[in-house]
Amino acid sequence: MSRSLPGSARDVALLAARLVLGAVLIAHGWQKLATNGIAATTEAFAGVGVPLAPLAAIVATLVELVGGVLLVVGAATAVAGILVVLTMLGAALLVHAGNGIFAADGGWELVGVIAVTALVLAATGAGRFSVDHALASRGAKAQVEPSRSAA
Numbered sequence: 001m002s003r004s005l006p007g008s009a010r011d012v013a014l015l016a017a018r019l020v021l022g023a024v025l026i027a028h029g030w031q032k033l034a035t036n037g038i039a040a041t042t043e044a045f046a047g048v049g050v051p052l053a054p055l056a057a058i059v060a061t062l063v064e065l066v067g068g069v070l071l072v073v074g075a076a077t078a079v080a081g082i083l084v085v086l087t088m089l090g091a092a093l094l095v096h097a098g099n100g101i102f103a104a105d106g107g108w109e110l111v112g113v114i115a116v117t118a119l120v121l122a123a124t125g126a127g128r129f130s131v132d133h134a135l136a137s138r139g140a141k142a143q144v145e146p147s148r149s150a151a
Contacts, residue, residue: 007128008128010127011127011128011129012127012129013127014074014121014124014125014126014127014129014130015074015127015129015130017117017120017121018071018072018074018077018121018126018127018130019072021068021071021084021114021117021118021121022068022069022070022071022072023068023072024068024114025063025064025065025067025068025071025084025114026064026065026068026069026072028064029060029061029062029063029064029065029066029067029068030065032057032060032061032064033061033065038057038058038061041057041060041061042054042056042057045057045060048094048095049094049095050090050094050095051094056090059087060087060091063083063084063087064084064087066080067080067081067083067084067087067118071084071118071121071126073130073131074126074127074129074130074131074132074133075126075130075131075132076132077121077122077125077126077130077132078122078125079122080118080122081118081119081121081122081123082118082119082122084114084115084118085115085118085119085122088111088112088114088115088118089115091111092108092111092112092115096108096111
């Protein structure tokens with residue numbers, strides 16, 4: 001017996017997870033890019049000992065912004081999810097792990113929740129309400145229909 005939600009409820013749950021996770025990622029990426037700026041983000045990364053801080057600041061910003069947008073629309077969900085997981089793993093290991101669990105103390109709870117949510121989305125897919133699903137359905141339909149150019 002399946003323990004997961006029925007189809008429509010599962011798709012709504014995946015959509016909700018993508019929208020919330022994507023919004024959080026976009027907000028953090030935007031903060032790094034526009035609110036603080038890449039220079040200040042680089043300085044902050046260097047200040048907490050992140051190696052290659054200029055590159056890390058750009059990569060983190062891009063993964064959060066672009067990955068967040070991809071997750072919101074449900075496009076390239078597996079790739080975006082894995083890139084987010086790797087970015088959050090780096091943040092957890094390099095910055096947050098030594099500060100305990102709670103984000104208010106600089107701990108790993110936020111990056112952990114982001115990473116695990118992204119991992120679940122990468123593993124399960126984006127659901128029916130996504131670009132990934134639309135492209136897969138279109139591709140499946142094109143394979144079923146006979147080719148019109150063969151006439």
